[in-house]
Amino acid sequence: MTAELEALRRRVAVLEAEADIRRLQARYMFLCDTPCPEAGVTDDARRIDLVMDLYAPDAVWEGVGEQYDGQFGRAVGHDQIRAHFERFWSPDRTPALVLNAHYLTSEQIHVDSDRAEGQWIHMQPWLFADGTALLRSSRLNNAFRREDDGRWRITRTRTENVFVAPLPDGFASAYPTTSVLMDPPGPSGT
8 A cells, every 4th residue: 555545544534533523422412402302212211321322331421620520520430420410310300400402612633543532612501490591611621432343432521611600580481391303204294
């Protein structure tokens, strides 16, 4: 193989890895939205199963910095990460979270063979059943690994608070109680 062809092969492999990681991170955020937009996912236990499928068995999920250290802490491995999400989506959460949407920006992905790191900034509005609301922004510094099955998985989710700002009560007057985004279209194609 010529040197140029080998260099091109390496460049294509990096581009494919970046695209896989971009989709993986976006899927994680998609599954964390409330209401969950994944077709057929009507309970949080199923949602958590889908989220956990994105993580390597030895993964770490951690909140760091002044705001997140005590709030989120550190979870290592599938059992602890699952428990983190079970607490987050607990039916006993008061007030209940009725709307949460993730917006990713400022992406940087750095691939080194079968390992990669990515940084993003994300913003998310939160609306609770009692009408209170807030806007949260975080920096993400995540790590990924291509597993033996060829799939990329998350090995580290690391989030640091940028800011939390209260929104006016009732700031969102219209929002869905369930998502039908991914449901099959009706007879008219809509």
